[in-house]
Amino acid sequence: MSLTTRRTRLAAAALAAVTAVGGLAACGSDDDSNSGEGGKPAKLVVDTFGEMGYDELVKQYEQQSGIKIELRKTAQLGEYRPKLVRYLATGRGAADVTALEEGILNEFKANPRNWVDLAPLIDDHSKEYLPWKWELGKAPDGRLIGLPTDVGSLAVCYRKDLFQAAGLPTERDQVSALWPDWNGFHAAGKKYKDATGKAFIDSITAVSNGVLFQQGSDLFYDKENNIIADSSPAVKAAWDTATSMSDISAKAATWSPEWSGGFKQGTFAATFCPSWMLGIVADNSGEANKGKWDVAAVPGGGGNWGGSWLAVPEQSAHQKEAAKLAEFLTNATSQVEAFKLKGPLPTNLEALKNEAFLSYTNEYFSDAPTGKIFGESVAKIEPVHLGPKHQAVKENALEPALRSFENGQANKDKAWEQFVKDAAIQGAF
Structure with missing residues (x-):
């Protein structure tokens, strides 16, 4: 068939x-x-x-x-x-x-x-x-x-105190200048880990979301709503960028108890923040961490997540x-x-x-x-084509495959094969 x-x-x-x-x-x-x-x-x-x-x-x-x-x-x-x-x-x-x-x-x-x-x-x-x-x-x-x-205009939320302890800049403009692109972000993460021995970001699935929603193009579906997960340039860019950063990841899947608790515990120093995430970061971090967080630009320019x-x-x-x-x-x-x-x-x-x-x-x-930070980016946002089962493909195919690689359960090729298989199932309608 x-x-x-x-x-x-x-x-x-x-x-x-x-x-x-x-x-x-x-x-x-x-x-x-x-x-x-x-x-x-x-x-x-x-x-x-x-x-x-x-x-x-x-x-x-x-x-x-x-x-x-x-x-x-x-x-x-x-x-x-x-x-x-x-x-x-x-x-x-x-x-x-x-x-x-x-x-x-x-x-x-x-x-x-x-x-x-x-x-x-x-x-x-x-x-x-x-x-x-x-x-x-x-x-x-x-x-x-x-x-x-x-x-959901994109930015990076980061812990100033943890950056300072690692010898990294803490002022938001200087922090933004660290990562004009995703390679710069990875380099900053490696400097942080070398200095502290700790993870820089919460998870590689967070990275994949940041990259994916910058593409301004078809993601899991083409314009006729055919699944193109295995051939989508946007998905491949998100996959390759995310998997390259497993060495600086805390492996704390978004929304997991480890992720929620990690904000208070300082398990990671940065996460990707669409504007709606600010309240969630503040709630998870608690009153004790007020004033320790700041907001910097996202690598590679803007994007819309959510x-x-x-x-x-x-x-x-x-x-x-x-x-x-x-x-x-x-x-x-x-x-x-x-x-x-x-x-x-x-x-x-x-x-x-x-x-x-x-x-x-x-x-x-x-x-x-x-x-000002988020408002200036609104005019640059372009709608991304999301197919009828976009969320199911992202949450039940892409992210589990990335986590299997991140956790050492599958190599990169095997994890990709699993994603393509699961995407076909999750994306059908």
Whole structure:
């Protein structure tokens, strides 16, 4: 059976399953008893992953609207996606407002009937966001199913105290000058390890993400959504760069307990920080390490790792009110406040010009001018083509293969062969 035929049959099977899901949507996430005065809901539920900076914003909305907002956070996208799949498959349990990350967006856009068309429920905001970001929130049939939240402009977070102990520069401009390219980054890492005997970076999977999302091209899929994992120049560049740095790695896989604990313990001195990662680094590092972290440029220029949209599942019993909440959470003022709290980088054009954003300095990260650092890179970001199962290929094929090499379980060639095999399985739809 040809790959194209196999993909077509799998796609048909997936469509049939999703169509069945659509028939269950009327069950809703809440029953009609969830009503307050005047028919408005007593409560709306918001589902997010990682840190999106909504903690204070939902409190503001509660005061403005009189509606209780329940914010359900899931730490990892890998845990979040299966929950969402289950909610849609059973027709109940989904939040009224649901975050969709770029790595899973296309997968869930495939059946727009699971999502409310937001356009009739809110004002026209089509000219207020980065144009490509707004367009990606549309389903294949043109319906608006997602409102833009953030993008994930890349940088490097590093520990100044650990750099100083290794005899490396500590000022952010000097640190950035250490690595104009990835070879420079590796050289700095080797100097650090030679001086301290300790690992420089958290893991080579973090390196692969940094390189992968700089490419501005097709990654695991071509434009027709055929798997090209074994021939993608972007993937090969990420693979070769990442595997070359196993000698400076702490082998702490992102989101693992070793990784979370490593921030406090100083297990590694640097990690790659899309803007949304700032809040996670601060939370993992704790108050004792405040002022020890700083932010420098990423090797090789900019890049975009991550970014999301807010959608309203069809099963929500309060679609209009949910759409208004999503509209509030993604407006210019809210995007600036979310950035200041946890780091998600605005996509609203007014927010990107806001003086409170541009002049913002992050106290935890040594008063780094994060508004300026990340804001200047936004105009350079180009959308990367992510296929329908991008996240599954990255998390269940690429990263396990890299870890098997990093941990000495397979040589580079064997690990690559495993990646190509797993990518074909994980990427089918």
